[in-house]
Amino acid sequence: MQETPYRGHGRKKFSLTSGGPAGTMRRLPQSQSKRQDRLMKYPMGWKNFVVAVALGGVAMGVARAQVAVPPVPAEPAKPPFAKPADAIVARRAAFKAQGQIFKAMKDANDAGEDPKAFAADANWLVNWSKQIPVMFPPGSESGDTKALPDIWSDRATFEKDDAAYTEAATKLAALADAGDKAGFVKQFGATGATCGACHKTFRAK
Numbered sequence: 489m490q491e492t493p494y495r496g497h498g499r500k501k502f503s504l505t506s507g508g509p510a511g512t513m514r515r516l517p518q519s520q521s522k523r524q525d526r527l528m529k530y531p532m533g534w535k536n537f538v539v540a541v542a543l544g545g546v547a548m549g550v551a552r553a554q555v556a557v558p559p560v561p562a563e564p565a566k567p568p569f570a571k572p573a574d575a576i577v578a579r580r581a582a583f584k585a586q587g588q589i590f591k592a593m594k595d596a597n598d599a600g601e602d603p604k605a606f607a608a609d610a611n612w613l614v615n616w617s618k619q620i621p622v623m624f625p626p627g628s629e630s631g632d633t634k635a636l637p638d639i640w641s642d643r644a645t646f647e648k649d650d651a652a653y654t655e656a657a658t659k660l661a662a663l664a665d666a667g668d669k670a671g672f673v674k675q676f677g678a679t680g681a682t683c684g685a686c687h688k689t690f691r692a693k
C-alpha cells in the first residue's frame with residue numbers, strides 16, 4: 489500500500505495507524521478509514537457514548553437536586569384577634585408553614601444534605617413554638633378547627649407539651665446553625681416526637 493506523508497489535511501482521507509512508520513499516514517480503504525474516524529471522535533463507541541452522557545446527566549442531576557428550603561414564613565399574626573376565627577386562620581397557617589419546613593427538613597436529611605441551610609427556618613420554628621399557647625384564645629375551640637377541647641380544659645398539659653417542643657426545636661436550631669449533620673438528623677427525630685405527642689392529645693384526627 490502507498491505511504492503518504494501527512495500534510496495536515498482533514499482526517500477524512502488519512503488516518504493515523506499504529507502500523508506505518510512514525511509521522512506518516514497510511515491510506516486506508518474508505519470503509520476502515522470511516523470507522524477509525526468515528527472511533528477518534530467517540531472512542532468508546534456510539535452506544536456507550538450515549539449511555540455515558542445520560543448517566544452523566546443523571547449524576548449531575550443528583551448533585552444539583554438540593555432540597556428546596558422553604559423561605560422563612562412571615563411572622564404569625566399575634567393576639568388580640570378581632571374574632572376567634574381570626575386566631576384559627578392564623579394558627580392553622582403557621583402550623584401549615586411549620587409542617588412544610590418539617591417535610592423539607594426530612595427530605596434534606598434523607599438526601600444527606602447540610603442542615604445549615606435550615607438554620608433560619610429552624611429559628612422561626614423556635615419563635616413560633618413559643619407563640620403557640622396564645623394562639624388558642626377562648627372562643628377558638630369551635631369553627632374550622634381540629635383543636636380539641638382539652639386545650640382549654642387541661643391548659644397545663646398543653647403548655648407542657650408545647651414547652652417540650654420549644655426545647656427540642658431550640659436544640660435543633662443550634663445544630664442547624666452549627667451545621668452538625670448527624671446531630672441534626674437525630675434531634676430532628678426527637679423534635680418530631682414532640683409534635684406527635686401534642687397532636688395525640690390535643691388535635692382531632
Ligand code: HEC
Nearest residue numbers: 580583584587590633634635649650653682683686690691
Ligand atoms: C403543643 C401542641 C402542638 C405541638 C407541639 C405541635 N402541634 Fe401541630 N397542631 C396542634 C393543634 C392543636 C393543631 C390544630 C389547629 C387547628 O386546627 O386549629 C395542629 C395542627 C397542625 C397542622 C395542620 C395545619 C392545618 O393545615 O390546619 C400541621 C401540619 C401541624 N400541626 C404540624 C406540626 C408539626 C410539624 C409540629 C412539630 C414540629 C407540630 N405541629 C407541633 C398542636 C401542636
